[in-house]
Amino acid sequence: MIDDRYRESYRIFEKAKTLIPGGVTRARIPFVPGLYPVYMQRASGSRVWDVDGNEYIDWMSGYGCILLGHAYPEVDAAAIKQIKKGFISLLSHPLQHALAERLVELVPCAEMVRFLKTGTDATSAAVRIARIYTARDRIIRFGYHGWADWAIGNSQGLGAGIPQCTGDLTHAFEYNNLDSLQELFTAYPGQIACVIMMPFEIEMPQPGFLEGVKQLCIENGTVLVFDEIRSGFRLAAGGAQEYFGVEPDLCALSKAMANGYAIAAVVGNREIMSATEQGLFSATFFVSSLEMAAALAVLKIIQRDGVIERLWHLGEKLQEGLRQVVSQSPLNVEVVGAPPMPFLRFAIEEEAVNARAKDAFYAEAVRLGVFFHPGHHWFVNFSHTEQDVERTVQVCQKALAVAEQAAQVYG
Numbered sequence: 001m002i003d004d005r006y007r008e009s010y011r012i013f014e015k016a017k018t019l020i021p022g023g024v025t026r027a028r029i030p031f032v033p034g035l036y037p038v039y040m041q042r043a044s045g046s047r048v049w050d051v052d053g054n055e056y057i058d059w060m061s062g063y064g065c066i067l068l069g070h071a072y073p074e075v076d077a078a079a080i081k082q083i084k085k086g087f088i089s090l091l092s093h094p095l096q097h098a099l100a101e102r103l104v105e106l107v108p109c110a111e112m113v114r115f116l117k118t119g120t121d122a123t124s125a126a127v128r129i130a131r132i133y134t135a136r137d138r139i140i141r142f143g144y145h146g147w148a149d150w151a152i153g154n155s156q157g158l159g160a161g162i163p164q165c166t167g168d169l170t171h172a173f174e175y176n177n178l179d180s181l182q183e184l185f186t187a188y189p190g191q192i193a194c195v196i197m198m199p200f201e202i203e204m205p206q207p208g209f210l211e212g213v214k215q216l217c218i219e220n221g222t223v224l225v226f227d228e229i230r231s232g233f234r235l236a237a238g239g240a241q242e243y244f245g246v247e248p249d250l251c252a253l254s255k256a257m258a259n260g261y262a263i264a265a266v267v268g269n270r271e272i273m274s275a276t277e278q279g280l281f282s283a284t285f286f287v288s289s290l291e292m293a294a295a296l297a298v299l300k301i302i303q304r305d306g307v308i309e310r311l312w313h314l315g316e317k318l319q320e321g322l323r324q325v326v327s328q329s330p331l332n333v334e335v336v337g338a339p340p341m342p343f344l345r346f347a348i349e350e351e352a353v354n355a356r357a358k359d360a361f362y363a364e365a366v367r368l369g370v371f372f373h374p375g376h377h378w379f380v381n382f383s384h385t386e387q388d389v390e391r392t393v394q395v396c397q398k399a400l401a402v403a404e405q406a407a408q409v410y411g
């Protein structure tokens with residue numbers, strides 16, 4: 001069934017499937033088939049509009065790359081100024097130095113910087129740096145690190161198209177479980193180049209967990225890499241490492257850094273970074289200065305305008321409102337996540353009922369003009385308003401009532 005509201009979305013979708021495998025550029029869209037928009041047309045501030053003209057309060061913020069709000073004028077002006085100057089040549093642009101200086105000021109572990117384009121670039125570069133520095137091949141990871149071969153497959157299971165030999169070198173450990181990490185160090189003594197991990201995804205680290213990971217890395221001569229592609233410039237200006245007070249050796253940054261312009265960086269310890277000059281970290285677009293101009297504008301605004309405090313304030317207000325709504329519902333739904341990256345977790349025991357209630361909730365929320373991702377935490381941005389939060393809470397209350405019906409009627 002396709003809701004009439006999304007007619008144009010699904011018309012394009014059907015056509016697109018003949019040209020683009022799966023019809024869309026990213027995996028797993030539409031989230032609730034027939035009841036979610038597929039194509040967005042434009043975006044401004046905290047809002048997005050789909051191709052059918054429906055308007056949404058956008059809590060996904062471009063999967064987190066929008067920190068300040070869509071089409072943020074000051075950032076776009078900096079980018080446009082740079083475009084007009086001719087923003088890419090064979091040589092590096094001096095803006096790269098200015099941006100590197102700013103990152104070193106902001107991010108606790110940053111002493112040196114390499115620029116790249118995407119999150120996958122940055123995490124892959126960090127892994128390569130660790131492999132060069134340690135002359136070891138195996139890595140341990142926790143979390144999502146992008147779409148590179150090493151990041152998808154692991155020794156416990158391969159993704160489609162991932163060679164066995166690549167998967168064999170990657171080992172996954174369990175978050176908040178130091179024993180699971182220790183077991184891998186014991187199984188592969190002297191062989192682990194790095195532990196690469198998201199400092200948190202939804203659950204916060206238990207006291208001592210990040211410190212414990214760091215200690216195990218020190219004891220084993222292993223490089224510790226924080227993947228701060230999501231948490232960087234959002235949890236704190238200097239990322240989760242600033243917030244939790246634990247410094248990794250290296251850190252991967254991207255997403256929020258330029259408010260939607262494609263740029264990434266791997267930053268970290270001088271000795272490790274400079275020992276890897278001989279590695280190949282090069283791509284045509286890495287020198288592009290347009291994104292660097294945008295990033296410089298973003299970092300200035302973060303420090304000047306109290307951006308992080310506002311994200312926390314709005315996120316806390318949203319979570320508080322949602323907690324009240326959820327507390328009145330018989331459904332087992334939890335408000336989780338760090339306030340700038342909140343989420344509503346459906347935890348109804350019976351899987352089929354949970355899936356039905358969740359789909360019903362998210363389809364109703366989007367129908368009422370609030371755009372969420374059902375399976376990924378959301379991202380507060382600086383253009384969200386108190387009214388956006390209030391409206392979202394009201395919509396969630398209505399959507400939860402629909403979810404309750406869905407759970408009961410078919411349960």
Ligand SMILES: Cc1ncc(COP(=O)(O)O)c(C=O)c1O
Binds near residue numbers: 254
């Ligand atoms: C924690 C984390 N690391 C790495 C990546 C990969 O970044 P990109 O999609 O820009 O390649 C993502 C993307 O969602 C991410 O969330």
